[in-house]
Amino acid sequence: MLKPRLKKSALENPKAFREALVQWFAANGRDYPWRRTQEPYAILVSEVMLQQTQIATVLGRGFYTRFLEAFPDVETLAAADDEPLLKAWEGLGYYRRVRMLRETARAVIAEHGGEFPTELEALMKLPGVGRYTAGALRAFAADLPAVVVDGNVLRVLSRLMDFAEPVDGTAGQKQLWEWAETLADPARSRSYHSALMELGQKICRPGVPDCLGCPVAKFCQTREPESLPAKRQKTVITAVDEHALWLRDKKGRLLLHREGGKRREGLWKLPTRETAEISGLPQLDESLYTITRYRVTLRVHDGTAMKIFHPAPDEVWQEADSVLALAMPSPFRRVITRLLGEI
Numbered sequence: 001m002l003k004p005r006l007k008k009s010a011l012e013n014p015k016a017f018r019e020a021l022v023q024w025f026a027a028n029g030r031d032y033p034w035r036r037t038q039e040p041y042a043i044l045v046s047e048v049m050l051q052q053t054q055i056a057t058v059l060g061r062g063f064y065t066r067f068l069e070a071f072p073d074v075e076t077l078a079a080a081d082d083e084p085l086l087k088a089w090e091g092l093g094y095y096r097r098v099r100m101l102r103e104t105a106r107a108v109i110a111e112h113g114g115e116f117p118t119e120l121e122a123l124m125k126l127p128g129v130g131r132y133t134a135g136a137l138r139a140f141a142a143d144l145p146a147v148v149v150d151g152n153v154l155r156v157l158s159r160l161m162d163f164a165e166p167v168d169g170t171a172g173q174k175q176l177w178e179w180a181e182t183l184a185d186p187a188r189s190r191s192y193h194s195a196l197m198e199l200g201q202k203i204c205r206p207g208v209p210d211c212l213g214c215p216v217a218k219f220c221q222t223r224e225p226e227s228l229p230a231k232r233q234k235t236v237i238t239a240v241d242e243h244a245l246w247l248r249d250k251k252g253r254l255l256l257h258r259e260g261g262k263r264r265e266g267l268w269k270l271p272t273r274e275t276a277e278i279s280g281l282p283q284l285d286e287s288l289y290t291i292t293r294y295r296v297t298l299r300v301h302d303g304t305a306m307k308i309f310h311p312a313p314d315e316v317w318q319e320a321d322s323v324l325a326l327a328m329p330s331p332f333r334r335v336i337t338r339l340l341g342e343i
């Protein structure tokens, strides 16, 4: 549905735009744990978690609170071993991020005596801290002038400015960051950026926004908000099959594979095999999960039906009653829990 075009852009009167936004937030802002603190470490943890997971999941399933209980400060995180670290992150996926978070903590200790810097350049030199996260730390922890552009902000700005350029292209990004900088409130950085993000989550949401309830509607240039933000192209999801083996020895132990490689080192899962190797084995379980651009059908086969079996060097027999204490990707945890209960 076309809505009438209104003349005054936010760029023509940034003060009035900021005021409308911040006032609305003061009356309507939600209470999140990371909004109750200005501790940069706690804010960094929330930012990294929210890069990949919905707020409702992070809060509802207790990820944020549990992680901060296990690793309450940079010192404990910097000293953390892989096993408890991955365990505390389990269910969030993208394990590379929590290892990088530990690298950030180590750099804060080694290079800044355990205190987060506040200058943009120094923040961006920390491992894993890019332009967005550095801006978020300046705004939310230090309440200093900053530019903070996440997916919510991109959507709001592209609609406010009726911007037809793809927001995931270089030119589009450059323009939106420039507008974000012009509009940002240097005196109320923390509340302004919280407000802009909240607007994107609650009102100027993906799909059909709630323009009637929008506190900055009088600045908004678009007549077709549902068509924005423009994107270059949709991600193509590819369907793949993954074949895993369910094998228990005479003592009842379960065979697990310890993952290697930088990203997944230290995680455990069922051993996997190529189709040809397991063809003919009975299938015990089938489930679906999505990772990056893959939709995976995980099929678990009964390996006890194999005549000859030699575990690979990275495959280890684990006591069945303690396997669930190991860190493992959620799809494997679910199927192992199911099969341990059934078999």
Ligand code: SF4
Binding pocket: 156, 159, 160, 203, 204, 205, 209, 210, 211, 214, 215, 216, 217, 220, 221, 222, 225
């Ligand atoms: S909610 Fe509607 S009026 Fe408000 S910024 Fe988004 S598109 Fe514009």
